[in-house]
Amino acid sequence: MSEELRHRVRELLAEWDFVPRADCWAGPADPEFSRELGRRGLLAVNWPTEVGGGGGSYTDRLAVTEELLRAGAPVSGHWIGERQIGPALIAHGTPELQQEFCPRLARAEITFALGMSEPDAGSDLASVRTFAARTADGDWLVNGRKIWTSGAHRASHLYLLARTGREEDRHEGITEFLLDMDSPGITVHPILDFAGEHHFNEVVLEDVRVPAGRVLGRVGEGWRQVVGQLSYERGGPERFLSMYPLLAAVVRAGLPDDQARRELRELMGRLTALRALARSNAEEMDAGRGPVYQAAVSKYLGNRFELDVVEWARPMMARADAAVRELFRQCVVAAPASGIRGGAAQILLSIIAKGERR
Numbered sequence: 001m002s003e004e005l006r007h008r009v010r011e012l013l014a015e016w017d018f019v020p021r022a023d024c025w026a027g028p029a030d031p032e033f034s035r036e037l038g039r040r041g042l043l044a045v046n047w048p049t050e051v052g053g054g055g056g057s058y059t060d061r062l063a064v065t066e067e068l069l070r071a072g073a074p075v076s077g078h079w080i081g082e083r084q085i086g087p088a089l090i091a092h093g094t095p096e097l098q099q100e101f102c103p104r105l106a107r108a109e110i111t112f113a114l115g116m117s118e119p120d121a122g123s124d125l126a127s128v129r130t131f132a133a134r135t136a137d138g139d140w141l142v143n144g145r146k147i148w149t150s151g152a153h154r155a156s157h158l159y160l161l162a163r164t165g166r167e168e169d170r171h172e173g174i175t176e177f178l179l180d181m182d183s184p185g186i187t188v189h190p191i192l193d194f195a196g197e198h199h200f201n202e203v204v205l206e207d208v209r210v211p212a213g214r215v216l217g218r219v220g221e222g223w224r225q226v227v228g229q230l231s232y233e234r235g236g237p238e239r240f241l242s243m244y245p246l247l248a249a250v251v252r253a254g255l256p257d258d259q260a261r262r263e264l265r266e267l268m269g270r271l272t273a274l275r276a277l278a279r280s281n282a283e284e285m286d287a288g289r290g291p292v293y294q295a296a297v298s299k300y301l302g303n304r305f306e307l308d309v310v311e312w313a314r315p316m317m318a319r320a321d322a323a324v325r326e327l328f329r330q331c332v333v334a335a336p337a338s339g340i341r342g343g344a345a346q347i348l349l350s351i352i353a354k355g356e357r358r
């Protein structure tokens, strides 16, 4: 099935009018492209058919995502929801929540932003302070601030990690919620990145009322649930293919000299190994496991690979045309973030080191 899926993605890419981008899964969105993927059954291929998915496997999804990232396709509109919110709902959501959200995510009709990080809780997510208090009628009232929330300004929904227990309990009193972005009390403030582009936001939550049924999973179990969810976020090919459109464009333009070709052989060897790791992550998820340690390894090595692709391309840019130089620019802007977003390098190394001791 994977080969057939690859073929179908390539067919759509050949028909679609887009300019390939590096770091496309974090770049500007093309909601119509995302919806067309949904119409052609190329989203949520690994979800059960009962919730609008394709009934396939994570290995099938890997085939689809590799093709999209390789091409630098405009996928950011559906990426977070399809990558991790749907699977988190399938793992922990009530049947009602699954029916409410999953089919619409599989059709790319709704868009999620991730409300995890806070001014004092990035690497150390267990110190989140955004607080959800239970009201007398069983709903929740949320107050707090989220930061670096990618795409919150164009999202229809927010995944929220909030404290529902005492702060001393750290890992115990955290709960996951799903919010409508148009709920009263939510304000989105743009934060521009160092290139002056608007991807990030600060999201302020003031007395935001969240219905009781919008808890994802069990109250107080958010920490254990989110650790599994981070494997979806860290273990995929976006951690080593973000810069691939640049690599491919440099080769297609015939820019490498003998030295760059020698270095390219090494890069291709590493890419093959990273693809094998991503496949192994997908197989683990197909077997129902959350490959926390392995996903940390692939994200750490993938980020190193991405940085090396940029440095490999740098000396050739003087001879490159404007289109290749634009891809290079996108990579240079994305490079510092690649080792931070989704878990900074030191955190991944810490997970890896602890895993080795087990």
Ligand SMILES: Cc1cc2nc3c(=O)[nH]c(=O)nc-3n(C[C@H](O)[C@H](O)[C@H](O)COP(=O)(O)OP(=O)(O)OC[C@H]3O[C@@H](n4cnc5c(N)ncnc54)[C@H](O)[C@@H]3O)c2cc1C
Binding pocket: 113, 114, 115, 116, 117, 118, 119, 120, 121, 122, 123, 124, 147, 148, 149, 150, 151, 337, 338, 340, 341, 342, 343, 344, 345, 346, 347, 350
């Ligand atoms: C492009 C991009 C997109 C993002 N999108 C989102 C998003 O959509 N939603 C969201 O919630 N967050 C998002 N983030 C936030 C991101 O996940 C956090 O920035 C990241 O987890 C680091 O947290 P921090 O910025 O608070 O840094 P800190 O946690 O303050 O860390 C700063 C440095 O100290 C190191 N450090 C901290 N603690 C330790 C420790 N115990 N041991 C060793 N080293 C340590 C870190 O590794 C890091 O290098 C995004 C970030 C980027 C760059």
